Amino acid sequence: MFEFDWQALFIPSGSLVEIAVRGTVIYLALFAAMRLLPRRTVGGMGPSDLLLVVLIADAVQNGMGGKYESLTEALLLAAVLFAWDAFIDWLDFRFPKLAIGSARPVMVIRDGKVIHRNLAREQISEDELMAQLRQHGIDSPRGVRSAYIEGDGHMSVLLRGGVPLMRPDEDRSH
Numbered sequence: 001m002f003e004f005d006w007q008a009l010f011i012p013s014g015s016l017v018e019i020a021v022r023g024t025v026i027y028l029a030l031f032a033a034m035r036l037l038p039r040r041t042v043g044g045m046g047p048s049d050l051l052l053v054v055l056i057a058d059a060v061q062n063g064m065g066g067k068y069e070s071l072t073e074a075l076l077l078a079a080v081l082f083a084w085d086a087f088i089d090w091l092d093f094r095f096p097k098l099a100i101g102s103a104r105p106v107m108v109i110r111d112g113k114v115i116h117r118n119l120a121r122e123q124i125s126e127d128e129l130m131a132q133l134r135q136h137g138i139d140s141p142r143g144v145r146s147a148y149i150e151g152d153g154h155m156s157v158l159l160r161g162g163v164p165l166m167r168p169d170e171d172r173s174h
Contacts, residue, residue, distance in 0.1 A: 024084065103151035105151060107147070108149055109146060110145075112144055114129065114141055122149050133147070133155075136157050143159055144160065145159060
């Protein structure tokens, strides 16, 4: 009951290079797929989105490392995924024009007029847009100079008077 196979626990049973390559390929493939998703899906994570993430994780688990037994292999695989994530964040910081890890804002209202083409591209209905405006205390797009779906999926709104509105989840006490 208290016996451990210390060798199986810490000594890799396979190639560490293979695990790093598998982790890299899976990370980059999933990263590319996530960049193709509409922002509202990424910005607002609901129960079905969480389920999708869990299912993707389960589906790619065997492809990433197969059945590994040592902690070394598991930790290496996690380190590879974290390293790719940090590298892409660094690229975004160092070369902002590339914007490979973050999406650019998409204008959905200009001078009080809804830009339906951009709503369709982001898969946002006009009802969903109006719900977002109401959360900002606005009942009509007429008073909006511009509104954007930001890279994180949230909406930012600028009124015709030039006063920016805070996101509904921001602290207004400062």
